[in-house]
Amino acid sequence: MDSATGGTAPPLLTAPPARGGLRERLGGPAAGESLTGLLFISPWILGFLAFSAIPMAASLVLSLTDFDPRRADEIRFVGLENYARMVSDPALIKASLVTLRFALIVVPVTLAFALGIAMLVNSTLLAGRNIFRTAFYMPLQIPIVASTVVWIGVMNVSNGWLDIGLQAVGLPAIDWLNSPFWVHPALALMGLWGIGNLMLIFLAGLQSVPTELYDAAKVDGAGHWSTFRQITLPMISPVLFYNLIIVLIATFQYFTQAYVITNGRGDPGGETLFFNLNLFREAFQFYNMGYASALAWLLFAVVLGLTILLFRTAGRWVYEGAER
């Protein structure tokens, strides 16, 4: 019986194991490896060239113009004017701050909640796990048209169930969606409702933790917390990393719920004027498509930078058994 990570001793209660498989130890890559690899990723390359490359390049070019979709024939090249304009755009500054503030709360809270629920529904102590998993996943399956109406109803200050519940335990009712202070927590709550996919991915990750690691931890007398810290967390770090990147991207692009809840106005007090909502307004309400494209590439640069940064740090905390 071999150990989980193919090396010598199982990486019990230690940092993720060093990289390197058999092949690396033997020498460089085989001649055909590059070709095989490229062959396997060729569907994506083809798809990228066919469907993504042109639109992406076009939007980059459009960001240097004053493109208005209603007057496509009057398009005019304006150089870096759109980028220069950003410096003195109060709406952009507001939108960036709102988005950053929101991301700082939402990213950690969402990840922690999703992981917590995944561990809950993965536990052997839970009877009826099928039902619980389905239950926690279900909100994600509600069409957006309906879920918005549901949340507007549930969060209403005078007859929403959430506020009725708060009052039942002696707390004051909150006007969630109309208060500049509460609207972020409200949107965060709505976000927690849609953790289904994150939960599912964590669940898949938890499934991949070899049971014998837990057995061994038990023998070593490790408590719940240290087992979690030293086995579960490192072993699911690849999917945690994935979820982190995805949630980060999604939060910086946060749009749909803010749009439907406030009809795209950024109410109350501009607190829901997220970066992408501001971008949407520039693009489709003010028809400044050129400027909107420039905004998009600004966001792109920031998020891509963050992503690269995270990938750089990944080597230190993400366990990648087979990476080389």
Added chain:
Amino acid sequence: MERSQPAWRLATAIAALTLIVAACTSSQSSPSASASANGSGTAGGPAVDIEWYVGLGTGTNPEQIPVEQAQVDTFNADHPNIHLTLTVVDSEQAEQDLAARLPTNPPDIIGPIGIRGLQGYGDSLLDLTDQIASAGVDRSTIEDALWDVYQLDGKQIGIPMAVYPSFIYYNKTIFDEADLPYPPHKVGDQYDGKDWTWQTVRDLAMKLTVDANGNDATSADFDPKNIDIWGLDAQFTNNDPRAWSTIFGGSGSIVADDGTTAQWPDNWRTGLQFFYDGMWKDHMIPTKPELDAIEPNGNSFQTGRIAMDVVHQWYTCCVYPADGKPPVTDWDIAVLPTGPDGKITSKLHADTVGILKTTKNPEAAFEVLNWIRQNPDLLQAWGALPAVVAQRDAFFAGLDKQFAPLDIDWNVSKQMLGYPDYPSHEAFMPNFQEANAANGEFGSTLWTTPGLDLGAEIDKHVKRIQGIFDEAN
């Protein structure tokens, strides 16, 4: 930045080219996209494709779509030379959707589209002057003022199709319960011995507003947290402070006569104060959270919990839910009162259909447009009072049939048509879309925040609007 580098020029050219190439290749393949023909067009010569795009205004309700489709089918059966297709898009997505389509695959006809919508698409519409003349449209059948609404830089971009004066829809059941007389149906009539002014309306609305214990809003015991019935609302104005100011304060403009200075006229200040106090002090008008609690879509009159609601003629499209038992069964309409400027003002909406400049078949498109604007079934489905004066009686007769056994006093509507807001509450502003968005933000604040010093807020807002106006110059 006029002098651009060659490389940049090249890049711009590539982008433009992408769009143009796409547009050209597609024009060859576009008929296949709408190949689900309804049988017509196969006879005779090749039928010309015309696409009619609905979604920028009314026309997207589940019960309106079948009427529109049926009329389109009839049209196709009668016109073998034209193949008309109907595209209906969820109104919340329509602007974005249309923007995506305009550069490459624009529809031919858009509408119904209101005055505000024209500010967005006016430039893209075809000048119809010549076609109106050659098709022999009799201009005298429609009031001159309405023609002017669709004049843009000397171009006639639409034939007036529908007008919608506003008036008060009132729920008789609520008046009966409170033992109060109904509001006047005739301009000049008094109410209960008092002149019919917004002040009178306020006093009346507060008596009609009642909480769960049966106390009305004039009572010291009134509980504003448990309101059953509100006396007044102006539903579907959403967060538009120009609309509120016009309804309760009379005609006015956010732009001074010089065309560049931002302002908020005195009568608008009075009107907005009336509305603001009505929500937060008098509690006779529902606030945003209160509306969300009873009807998130804003159709408050239909809940049966609003006694008087200022709405346009088009609301006859949707007074009743399409199905089920209506909460409001007994209603009528009343005239608007005199405002603080000493005049009656009935905020006017108007609709038309327009032809996009990019159409490949302007002649056929005009034929369709001319047919849509006079189609009685379509107009009735939209609650659209015909712009053609001679067709109005038939329209009201149709409504009478629709609302029988109720006998609605349509004379109210006819009278109110004589008091339109001028300039329109949806009129032009410099830097329109951005000024409009700023107005919306201001409106939202008033709608959701109690305890504001309104005068100071207006001053702040005017300053902000001035900044937006200045950007346009």
Added chain:
Amino acid sequence: MIARAQPIPRTLSMGSPMRGQMRRFLAVSGFTLFASMVASVFLMPLLYMTATAFKSETQTSTPGAPPFPAAAQTYLYKGEEYPVYQVPEADGMHAWALIEPHRESAIFIDPDDPDAGPIEWQGRWRTLQQSWAFSLDWSSFGRAWEILNFPRMFLNTFLIAGLSTLGAVVSGVCVAYGFSRFRFPGRNGLFLMMLATIILPFQVTLIPTYAVYFALGWVGTWLPLIIPHFFANAYNVFLLRQYFLTIPRDLDEAAMIDGAGPLRILWSVIVPQALPAIVAVTLFHFFWAWNEYFLPLIYLQSAPDLQPLSVGLGRFNSLYSGEPTVIQAAAILAMLLPVIVFFVAQRAFMRGVVFAGVEK
């Protein structure tokens, strides 16, 4: 063989089996109770949604109506229905029908004795208790079914979601395998470029993307909603890659020594090992495609017969007529299949996938 099941607590073998079972039972019930509490708070909005779907249009707008679906008790008097209230009188409580309300008085009729005629009552009827009885109103479901041409739209949705999922999963597995198991020049750069496609907000690529599909003649067909997914997308590839990376290479190498080619290794080593991740990708791509709204709206607006449910649901969202009960009923109908699919499919996470080639 399968090392998945939680290890049996060591203490169990020491104590009596009865005590061990008892403790386990208590732990399970305590834990399950806790989970139920979390779940019920979590699902409260869903309950609200269901309750709304089963309410009548009248109930949603009546002040003081109960939160559960209910019908006001009414009494038919001279061809009209009137609501019944609990009226306190000197001789006790009466259930009378309100036929004419006023502010400080009301006229009732006694359903038990209608011949006695109208009863004049002094007092405020608004303070009286209305009689409500639990009642499910199915009419919203009927209306949703009728307006949406449900069977047709359901089939459309199913085909679009099913086909695009098939493409997304097959291509995703291949590309992720390429990225995680082979070294080739520019691998990291290409991977980053793939992530870049999801980092750029779609709003600014919308117009050029539409232009591309239009140039291809795909507007008005399902192709823009299906074909691109056959070329792998970043979300799926990234996840699968992350998961593949945790599978030890020893297994591949053992197979390789046995003479298996890359495809065979993918099929017989990687795929079985990564089943939970593949199932996860399948599920969330399917559900994403099931609910996707804006793209079908744009590409299928000229072809109502090809539209999926999501676009149909948007119709209830129209400008001037709110039908909250119908929206919720339609949404419940639309999510029935996805919920069942999930319930069945999530067993993949129970079966205990052997990780790490423990069995030889």
